[in-house]
Amino acid sequence: MLGVILNGQERLVREGVSILEAARSAGVEIPSLCFHRGLKPSGACRLCVVEVEGWESYAAACTTEVAQGMRVQTHSEGVEAMRQTVLELLARAYPGAARERLREKPFQRLLRRYGIPLRAGGEEPLPCGSAGGNVAFRDDTHPYVRADLTSCIGCFGCVRACEEIQGQFVWRVWKRGQQTRVEPVRETLLASGCVGCGACVDACPTGALEDVGGLEPDGAAEWTRTVCPYCGVGCELEVGTRRGRIVQIQPAGDAPVNRGHLCVKGRYAFGFVHAPDRVTRPMVREAGRWKEVAWEEALGLVASRLKVAIGTLEGRCRVGVLASARATNEENYLIQKFARVVLGTNNVDCCARVCHAPTAAAMREMLGTGAATNAFEDIEEAEAFLLVGCNPTENHPVVGARIKQRVLQGAALVVLDPREIELARYGGVHLPVRPGCNLPVLHAMAHVIVAEGLVDERAIAERVAEWDAYRAFVAEWTPEHAAALSGVSAGGIREAARIYARAKPAMIFHGLGVTEHGQGTGGVMAVVNLALLTGNFGIRGSGIHPLRGQNNVQGAAHMGCDPGYLPGGLSLEEGRGALEELWESPIPRERGKHLLEMMDAAREGKWDALWAVGYDIALTNPDTLRTREALGTIPFVVVQDLFLNELARDFGHVFLPVCSSFEKDGTFMNAERRVQRVRAALAPVGYARSDWQVVCALAQAMGRSRGFTFESSEAIWEEIRRAWKGGAGIDYARLESGGLQWPCPTATHPGTAVLHQTGFSHGRRAVLARVEFEPSPERCGEEYPFLLSTGRSLYQFNAGTMTLRTSNRHLRPVDTLDMAPGDSMRLGLAEGEPVRIQSRHGEVVLRLRLDEGMQEGQLFATFQTPEAALNRLTGPVRDGAVGTPEYKVVAVRVGKVGSAEWREGVGEAAGSLGG
């Protein structure tokens, strides 16, 4: 600590802080127009000047560090006069037209504080300052960000935010002197590569850049802090509401995960909450038509049908519940408890089945915990990144931006992905692997690490088992051998292995490009091997990080929405005893059926009832034709959702309308094991209820209120703490001041950012996995010459249920088929043309998009609109261990669509493409 004298008062301040920060922490506000939290101080506006005793010049408080004994005057006559002078110069160039509209922006508030008048509307500003006689930039083509730089004062906050936070480099400073002006790199924001993160808006002190939502006359009346409903990064939001509607969302500045940053989905795509087709009353289908009914009636119907279904022991094996990655931990806990206690079945699953179940299985087996080993905070500590089968800048944008910043600062980067994803363009090595061939490349990287002596000897000696057998196993996996299988060059594999192994600490991020394969679990094991070999575990900046796709998919599975696992990730055997006691009820002994096994049984006519909470399997399950065939046989399907999704529309019998996460309390668990508070910003829309309330009411309707009577989500959480030792230390009060990463076993435990520090969670050495490569049955040949991978995009989220009901629809209206330009030339197909894609399992029609980042012979398509129904192409291949479908490898052929046929409409695609 240093002693400084601030305005005559002695203060103790931390070493290394600026005068501005020191003053703020002492409650002294020094004005500034260019200082923004999260950006490096730039010292541009010079309004934060202060007098330091003994200095002839004023010191800019934002860029001057405090020193022992420094005597600082923050509001001396001299610096106040200087502030006045600079503000007067700025005011002179400020357009009168903006005076009223932007009154409440920081710039105008500061002018008023210094008593500086602005010219009235209609009067032209004098050419001075940023515009410098040039026509200022305006752009109203972006659905979310409005730019009108006539009121820009040239602080370059937007330029710095775009560079230092998002790393997108959209905004630029042009020219110099009085001609200096700020403009994007091309004629519009979107043409300039803007990804709509809004960081520039937050950095703008004048209102030259604004959220379109913020333009509403009144703005937000109340702000509520909660967690984003989209991906598994778990950014914290400040939700601005007025009269029961969300009007604006801003990032929480002090959130550990997003540190004042958001992506286009989290910040702007909230319109679905108030979408006109939101269902807000329960409905039952009668004679094929939906009819609105009271909750009691709907619940009564469900209860009676379920009661009949579970009337026999055999019947209990023919009902199933699908929990939701969009629901809270409390709700998921209650859903699986309902399945096990009320329905008497372990037939409960969630969408982790189709995404990271392989990760959970592989990491649980090898390391003892089936979740990310480290924290996002470690990104800034890492010296290298290995990205395998993930595209963070599109699918986990806030983490993607943090990785990008670290790479721009000099961290090394290896990308193993069929496509040249955005991050692959920022240096390092890109290994464009043929879909389905991760395993050979990962094994060959391990081969290089072993052969070239790049292993961490200490890790091998102290933490790893079966080293000799493993060494013999990888000896055969030469880079040349892997190259022949995977299409990646042997030299590239060697370079990648060296980069990853030599930089320490190094982090691995992996996504569904690893897991959604016939050998998904094996693929994750091969990823874990690399971290084990190089000692990249148990220390900051290292580890293995599955990027979870949905806000609470980690939580849903961890709360026991899995046919073989109970809350806390305990197997049925491990967890049964304590939970039977807590629940005062037996838990079925048999492992239940997972999602795809339920579908298998249904296809054989052996399924009686399905209750799907917030999960549209009709659209997202693979092999749509067979899925629909299966769903068509189920006599009773209950759908619980915000919207009449595809499952409800075509197969539902009862529809239960529920709240979005903006309308309820609870907790989510993000991809780094962080439990965070979800808070209601709105009252439930219409007659919607929280999922947990529905579960409780249904249990009651089925005559089981014991164990299902709760006053609040917090009360449910209190029971979870008793069910799950690793979360016992987490309570709502502690979550008020930020999330906690589990394990957090006691009320004073600080949470665990880094797992496996001194030993693995299972208490043993980690066994290096020797996974034999089994090629996918989806092979290319003359008939099906292309390999297709499927995935999502920046602007649309998963099945599009939410984002398609927002202006994101304008940013990316349709699903596309991405193809290498060389292939399109060979096939005579043009960009934008509708093309027919056929696999062994079905066909779809999509618009063609040319992408130079694609390898020839490979294709990529998004699956996000019901019109495209892309899963008509994907097949029945599943991961051998946990059943996750192989969405990432489909052999297809592509051809032209006749114009007559196109107009008739293949599926409904024709109608939607213009959208």
Place this chain on the structure above:
Amino acid sequence: MNPMDAMEPGNLGGDPKRGGMAWWRGRGGEPSGAVQSFYSLPDGLPPEAVCNGTACFVARRLSPQTWNEAERQSPRVYCLGQCFGGPARRMGCPRPRMEVRGGVGIVLERLSVGGARHLEEYRSRGGYAGWERTLSRKPQEVVAEVCDSGLRGRGGAGFLTGRKWAVVASQVADAKFVVANGDEGDPGACIDRYLMEEDPHALIEGMLVAAYAVGASHGWVYVRCEYPEAKRRMEAAVDEARRADLLGPHTLGRGRPFDLTIHSGAGGYVCGEETALIRSLEERRPEVMPKPPFVAERGLWGRPTLVNNVETLAVVPWVMRHGPGAYRALGFSESRGTKVICLNSLFRKPGLYEVEFGMSLRRIVEEVGEGLVGGRELRGLLVGGPLSGIVPPALLDTPFGYEELRRIGASLGHGGWIAFDAHTSIRELLRHVFAFGAEESCGKCFPCRLGSHRISEALDGALGGGMSEASGVAILEALRRGSLCGLGTGLGELGESVLRHYGKEWAACWA
């Protein structure tokens, strides 16, 4: 759009760790043009360029036609480095008078006798002897010797050179760099120009010593594009040095490499400021950056970087050859050794002179420059270029030294002496210098971007003129005490000296 399209090379590609600029270009990145738009001469210096510098401005009556051309020229070219012959045009520039006056010839040792453009010539006059002596010492001993010599930065700031070297030497990093600042933008000075053109090996030798002392592996010479000849000569000299194995993979001994790159500016006064210069080398927008971090800690591509002025580095070989004591013995007070000054064309004997610190300004004006041409009366003297206080005739007895000049509100600067006579009113001088400042401001810091323009506009009497005197004073004060870099503070100091010494003329500006 491909995100790489939006990148400027400096955002990452120029980092040598990533294979340099070539890597970035290989990725198909194209600069957006924003960085280029900063510079006034992106295509280089036009052959027909005429000088708009302050030395030429005050001498405009000597050739009204040349000055008229300069005023009509777009873009303006502030200082061709021909201040001894202003108003100047690029074509037909004569060689200036270069003399050693008093004391020993150090900087002008060779220039005063015709220069040493080639290696053999340089070697035959003691060249690279300092380098050989350097190699027999430990790097920290070299730093200590430069410290002991009392040599201070000749670019204007006057920071103790050895201390700066010690900071860079003490940094631990994967790479360190040395940069010679040859962006001699101060109108009125052309010292570095002739050092680079006619004694290039002195700079190379100085950079070798510096690299050895601080542990740098590569160096850059930043040459302003207004000096195309200097760039050509430097490149030729670097080739010679490479052929002679003075530069190359093993030149620093024990297998340590050192090589030089000559980088050409593109027209921007502020690039002479070291943080802007670093960004310019990185091909980023050359904005001034706040310090800390100092470039000695985090400079070019984030690596510790020694930035020294050309003249400073050119002195180093002499110090190494003759020892720090010999250098220290010259000069006076805190200003040791000698300094080259450049007298403008209003002196009877304009040119470059090496003088010992401690001489009075009067002796320099009267004995070295032999007074003003045609017996004109001196109205004021700028001794450190236009961005420093004016010395009125009454203060000519001040001795020539860093602190001594600060004490009278002037500064030593880089040694560009501009004497002006009754033909130039204070108002005209201010208008000229503030227009220069407004045009050359990097546009980042508010007082400089807005204030310089506002004063220039008001003095023009154009758009929104009619500023009150009090506002003028307030802006000058904001510039002087609150600007981010020397451009703004220099403008403020000039204004401040007018308030102090030319009160009547100042009042007349606002009448």
